[in-house]
Amino acid sequence: MPRFRGANEEDNHMRTPRVLGLGMSLLVLLGACSTGATPAPSSAPVTSTAPSTAPVTSTAPSTPPASAAAKADIRIGSDNFYESKLMGEIYAQVLEKAGYKVERKFGLGSRQQRIPIMDAGQIDLVAEYVGSGLGFYDTTKITGDGQKNADALQAAITSKGLTVFGISPGQDSNAFVVRAETATSLNLKNMSDLAAVQAQIKWGLPADCDTNPICAGALKTYGITYPPAKRTALGACDVPMAQALQGKAIDLAELCSTQPAIVQFGFVQLVDDKQTQPAENIAPIVRNDYLAKVDAASFKALLDAASAKVTTEALTSMGKDIAVDQKDVAAVATAFLTANGL
Amino acid sequence: MDTIVAFFTDPANWSGDTGIPNRLFEHLYISGSSVVLALLIAVPIGLYIGHTNRGSGVAINLANIGRAIPSYSMMVIPLPLTLTLAPVLGYDPGFGLTFLPIFIAMTFLAIPPLLVSTYAGLRSVDRDLIESGRGMGLSERQILSQIEIPLASSILVGGFRTATLQVIATATIGAILGGGGLGRFIFDGLSQGVAGYPSIYSGAILVSGLAIGVDLLLAWVQRRLTPRALRTARRPTAGPPTLSADEDLQWSATAA
Numbered sequence: 001m002p003r004f005r006g007a008n009e010e011d012n013h014m015r016t017p018r019v020l021g022l023g024m025s026l027l028v029l030l031g032a033c034s035t036g037a038t039p040a041p042s043s044a045p046v047t048s049t050a051p052s053t054a055p056v057t058s059t060a061p062s063t064p065p066a067s068a069a070a071k072a073d074i075r076i077g078s079d080n081f082y083e084s085k086l087m088g089e090i091y092a093q094v095l096e097k098a099g100y101k102v103e104r105k106f107g108l109g110s111r112q113q114r115i116p117i118m119d120a121g122q123i124d125l126v127a128e129y130v131g132s133g134l135g136f137y138d139t140t141k142i143t144g145d146g147q148k149n150a151d152a153l154q155a156a157i158t159s160k161g162l163t164v165f166g167i168s169p170g171q172d173s174n175a176f177v178v179r180a181e182t183a184t185s186l187n188l189k190n191m192s193d194l195a196a197v198q199a200q201i202k203w204g205l206p207a208d209c210d211t212n213p214i215c216a217g218a219l220k221t222y223g224i225t226y227p228p229a230k231r232t233a234l235g236a237c238d239v240p241m242a243q244a245l246q247g248k249a250i251d252l253a254e255l256c257s258t259q260p261a262i263v264q265f266g267f268v269q270l271v272d273d274k275q276t277q278p279a280e281n282i283a284p285i286v287r288n289d290y291l292a293k294v295d296a297a298s299f300k301a302l303l304d305a306a307s308a309k310v311t312t313e314a315l316t317s318m319g320k321d322i323a324v325d326q327k328d329v330a331a332v333a334t335a336f337l338t339a340n341g342l
Numbered sequence: 343m344d345t346i347v348a349f350f351t352d353p354a355n356w357s358g359d360t361g362i363p364n365r366l367f368e369h370l371y372i373s374g375s376s377v378v379l380a381l382l383i384a385v386p387i388g389l390y391i392g393h394t395n396r397g398s399g400v401a402i403n404l405a406n407i408g409r410a411i412p413s414y415s416m417m418v419i420p421l422p423l424t425l426t427l428a429p430v431l432g433y434d435p436g437f438g439l440t441f442l443p444i445f446i447a448m449t450f451l452a453i454p455p456l457l458v459s460t461y462a463g464l465r466s467v468d469r470d471l472i473e474s475g476r477g478m479g480l481s482e483r484q485i486l487s488q489i490e491i492p493l494a495s496s497i498l499v500g501g502f503r504t505a506t507l508q509v510i511a512t513a514t515i516g517a518i519l520g521g522g523g524l525g526r527f528i529f530d531g532l533s534q535g536v537a538g539y540p541s542i543y544s545g546a547i548l549v550s551g552l553a554i555g556v557d558l559l560l561a562w563v564q565r566r567l568t569p570r571a572l573r574t575a576r577r578p579t580a581g582p583p584t585l586s587a588d589e590d591l592q593w594s595a596t597a598a
Contacts, residue, residue: 204520207517207530207533208530208533208534210530211534232436232439233517233526233529233530234518234519234520235518239418240418240421240439240519243421243425244425244435244439244520247422247425247426247438247439248425248428248429248435249434249435249436249438249439249440250436
């Protein structure tokens with residue numbers, strides 16, 4: 001707290017744009033303390049407080065004003081959970097192999113903290129989920145189509161001087177999962193199959209489901225009476241939610257599609273056959289002022305080639321390596337890139 | 343402010359499973375049962391170490407380690423076990439999710455103040471009184487039940503008050519694991535963004551109101567239980583000297 005107060009005092013004294021950068025870095029510190037919730041696609045659309053006119057601090061002084069072919073140093077950020085760090089690490093290693101010097105600024109809290117940091121020019125690249133990333137600016141434009149979400153996200157952040165690269169085929173979206181034995185005994189495959197058995201099962205849903213259009217709204221689309229009779233409120237994608245499903249305290253859980261617990265416990269993910277959940281493919285977002293310093297086309301080609309190999313299965317198995325088997329993020333990223341010839 | 347009033351005047355918040363009366367009942371149920379179990383564990387141990395002065399270092403340090411572990415961890419750590427044991431012991435897995443973990447965490451939270459106050463209460467009794475009891479031929483059991491416990495009763499209830507207050511305030515986190523209680527208003531409100539603020543504030547008001555109410559009730563009980571000769575004078579100029587241990591342990595005894 002004292003540190004925070006100090007920052008405010010300075011703010012009052014100086015009122016220079018540089019203080020904004022200081023505030024941002026404090027936000028990073030604060031963010032690092034917050035729990036790393038997995039990319040809750042339901043994250044509330046907080047109106048961005050960072051002014052789009054944020055003073056672009058004249059970037060890394062070590063970088064000379066380079067010709068288009070130069071390989072300028074790049075700062076890669078990530079949010080504070082393993083999958084975001086993993087994607088940041090994958091992009092970092094691809095660029096390092098191509099001769100770029102990478103500074104990793106991982107674990108910058110959640111979207112609420114990381115977006116202002118990027119807007120202020122403190123990082124050049126971040127791996128983003130196109131659905132939730134778009135939801136930060138406009139929840140109404142989110143669709144079940146990843147490319148549409150990426151395009152809408154691009155439209156939302158063009159004015160900030162940011163570019164969305166190609167999306168990964170894999171995605172980490174909301175997943176309604178059941179135990180394998182439940183799927184067999186109740187003959188569940190699609191979300192549509194739930195309506196017939198809705199009274200028989202115990203539902204594990206997040207507390208914000210009532211007011212969340214992609215939770216309560218989605219369930220109603222499938223003909224489910226909301227709220228279900230037997231319902232327990234647990235955090236979506238949280239470990240207790242997965243444990244409760246495994247322990248049969250609930251029969252259906254809202255998890256994230258690449259959550260290691262799904263592989264670990266052999267849960268069955270029900271197919272979202274009416275496409276109610278936002279597509280959450282992953283894409284790098286890059287600052288245009290950085291792209292101006294490099295050969296943008298070949299830079300993009302490098303990263304797009306890596307993104308193209310990132311499938312949901314790859315994300316899930318890498319997630320298990322990291323979160324369950326406690327392997328090092330960098331080692332997992334290296335193994336993935338080697339296996340894919342990148 | 344208006345929204346909080348609206349929350350309390352909305353009839354929907356006063357009926358059914360999600361209404362204030364049921365949540366209040368759930369909260370008292372989980373708090374009460376944890377404190378009762380903690381009493382059953384802590385008081386016998388406290389009486390033993392207080393009466394004999396044996397093993398006090400170990401017992402009190404162990405209890406204080408329990409105090410240092412955050413209640414949230416104490417709740418999440420046993421969760422896999424309480425779920426796994428459900429089919430083995432034949433209870434409903436839902437019970438192992440929404441009741442047992444929080445019950446365990448709250449019991450561990452209540453043990454240290456109960457244990458420490460029982461021990462300190464017994465040690466505060468004048469050694470001369472105990473020796474004269476022995477001289478009169480009282481058995482150790484009689485010394486405990488006729489001299490030590492009556493004289494220490496006010497301190498014992500003081501520890502009980504602390505334990506109860508902490509448990510009522512902390513039991514709110516049970517909502518994280520889908521438990522009931524007044525914490526639901528807070529956690530459900532938190533997940534609704536700005537629209538949930540009235541629910542959050544109302545939940546906080548209800549929890550603190552309950553904690554304060556129960557504490558006042560226990561303060562009254564505590565005063566009634568204190569032997570007349572030892573009662574803390576309402577005015578510092580009158581009456582016999584107060585027990586120093588009494589004041590150390592009970593941060594609100596004189597206010598009551």
